[in-house]
Amino acid sequence: MVSRRRVEPREERTSRPVGREVLCFQEAATMADTPSNDDDILDAPDRGSAEELLDAGGQDEIGAMRHSTAHVLAEAVLDLFPGTKLGIGPAIADGFYYDFDLPRPLTPDDLESIETRMHESMAADHRFVRKEIALDDARAVAEGQGQIYKVEILDDLAARAIAGGDLPPVTSFYEHGPFSDLCKGPHVESTGRIGPFKLLSVAGAYWRGDEKRPMLQRVYGTVWGSQEELDQYLWRRAEAKKRDHRRLGVQLDLFSFHDVSPGSAFWHPKGQRVWRTLEAAMRELQERRGYEEISTPILVHKKLWQQSGHWDLYGDNMFRLETEGQEFSLKPMNCPESTIVYRSRLRSYRDLPIRYNEYGRLHRNERSGTLSGLTRVRQFIQDDAHIYVRPDQLAAEIEALLGEVREAYSWFGLEPRFAFATKPDKALGDPALWERAEALIRGALDSAGANYVVKPKDGTFYAPKIDIYIDDALGREWQMATIQVDLVMLPERFDLTYIDEAGQPQRPIAIHRAIYGSLERFIGILVEHFAGAFPLWVAPVQAVVIPIADRHVDAARELAAVMRARGLRVEVDASDGRMQNKIRVAQEQKVPYMMVLGDREIEARTASPRTRAGEQEPAEGWEKLATRLATMAAARRPD
C-alpha cells in the first residue's frame, strides 16, 4: 500500500532540533521544504498555496504557543539589543528558535537576561493582534525599521504575487505590546497564555541556510503547556546527555578519539569485542542467506572513481593522494570494486543472484565541523553487500532483504520503519531507468506489506533507495540501514552483463545494502539506546566472578574457565577490594551477571547470579549455569 499522503516533516522526530518544520514566512517555507519538481508520489494539489505555506506552526495549540514564544523572544532581544535585525522564528519539534543579526555574539548570561525580559512581557499579558497590510506598505515599514531580512522576504513575496497572480498583495502582521512581526499566525490569544519555557542555546545559522549569506545567531528555546511537561523534556535532555555514547564510551572503556586522527575511533579491547560480536552475527546471517564474502583494496586509482562517477560527484569527500605521478584515493565506498570481482568471469543467468558482502574500511572526508563521536566519522566499516540480480528477481530479493532487516533488528528489540527515497536533482543516468527502478521498488515494498513513507529526492546520486529508521529508547529517530536499487552506476557504468537463456548478454541490477549501516554509528546508537547496558549476547563482559576473599580466587578462576569453555566472556575480579565494591564496579560497567563466590558456593560448586538489575537468581551448579547463560547468549535476545 502506497503511502500517498504528503510526507509531513512535522511527523519526523529527529535526534536534534531541525528548523525546517514550520516556518513563519512564505518564502522561507518554500525554500526550506517544498519539493518543486514533483512526481505522482506527491499528491498535494494545493502545495504552494499561500494558506499552506504561511501556516506558522499554528496547526495545533502547542505549535501556536511555540511560535508565539518566538515572537516574545524577538521582542526581548530587540528591546535589549536595539538595532537587531530579525530573521525568522518558527516553531520546531519541542520548541522554537529565532534568528537574529546582532551587534555582538550572545553569551549564556545574555540568555538569562533575555529570559527575564520575556517573563516581563508574559506578565504584561499583551494580546496578539493580527493586522492585514498591503505588501507595499509592509515593505516601507520594514525598510524604515532597517529590517533588511524582512524586506527581502517581502520582496520575494511580492515577486511571487506578481508571477503567480495567485497571492493577494496583502500580508499580515502580528502585534503584541510594543512588538510587531510579519507573520501568518496563528498565535495564542495573549502573551500570558504562554506556558513554562526555557532558552536552551545559541548557535550560528546561515541566513536562509545558505553558506554564502550572512551568519545569524540562532537562539533555541523550548516551551510547554505545563511545568510538568517542561520538566519532563528537560529530564529527557539530561538523560540523553547521560547516555551520550561519547561519555559512555570512555566510562565503559570501549573506544576513544585522538587528535592524531580526527573522526576515526580507536577501538579498545572491550569495544572491539562488541564490534566482533555484531560482525559475527551479521556474517552468520549472511552465510545462511547465501552471501559470499569478498575483500578489496582500500587504496584505489582514480580511474575507477572516474568510471563510477564518484570522482566528479563525490570527489570533495574523498581522501586523495599521489604516488609516482598517479592519483589514488582511499575508498569511500566498496561498490565499484565489487564489480571487478563480478566481472572476473562471464556470468550466466543461472549464477544470479550473486551476493557479495564486504567489511571494507572506508574513508570519507567529512568537513571538520560535522564530525561527532561515532555517529559522524571519517573512517568506518559497514556490513556492506552488493547483490546482482536479474530484473525478474528484484522484487523477491528486496522482500528477502526487508526480512533480513527485521531479523537483525529483532536481535536488539528495534522496530524498523521504512522510507522510500526517490531521485535527487544531482543524479546519474537516464531518467527512464530511474522511473523503472522506482516502480520496481514500490512494487516490492507493496508486496512485502511494508509500511513506508516517501521521501522525494532523497535518493543517492546513483540509486533510489529504501532507508530504514528506528526509534531508540528515548524516542529519538535514527537512520540505520539502507537498500539501494542501482540500475545505473554499477550496471551501466561498469558494463555488467550476464548471459541469458538465449545466449544474449543482459544487464543485471545491483542492490547495495547495509543493515547495521556503519558499525561505528550502529554501536554508538546501541550504546545510547541501551544506556551502555548491552544485551547479554553483545556485552563485552557477560559475567564477572566475584570472590569474597582471597581464598576464593582459585575457585573463581575455575568457574570462569567453565563458563569460558561455553564461549562466554567472563572476567574474575581478583582485586583487593571488598565484595561490595566489586559489585559496584561491575554494576557501573553494566555487566549483565555477577557471580559472588564464597565458602558456601564453593563447597556446593554452585553460584547464584546477581543481575545488573539487582535481582538475585537461585543457586545453580557451575556447568548448568554456564550452559544456561551460553544458550541465552546464543539466542541473541535484546536483553
Next chain:
RNA sequence: GCCGACAUAGCUCAGCGGUAGAGCAGCUGUUUCGUAAACAGCAGGUCCUCGGUUCAAAUCCGAGUGUCGGCUCCA
C-alpha cells in the same frame, strides 16, 4: 568549511595575573570482608600547541589544533 563556546592529573572538575588543587581511578601497606564505595599513605600535570603583552601568564591577547552546540553537507 562557517558562527559561538570550551581545552588543567587516566576520569570528572575547581583555580582565572604572583608560579597548581579536590574527588574518583592508580600504586603501597593494613584489612579477608556475603550482594552498589573498608582504612591509611604515596605517586601522578610541557595547565592543548606556537607566538605576543607583562617584573611575573594555567590565568590577558593572537594564530593553530581538537572537542562541544548549531549551520551547511551527507553515501
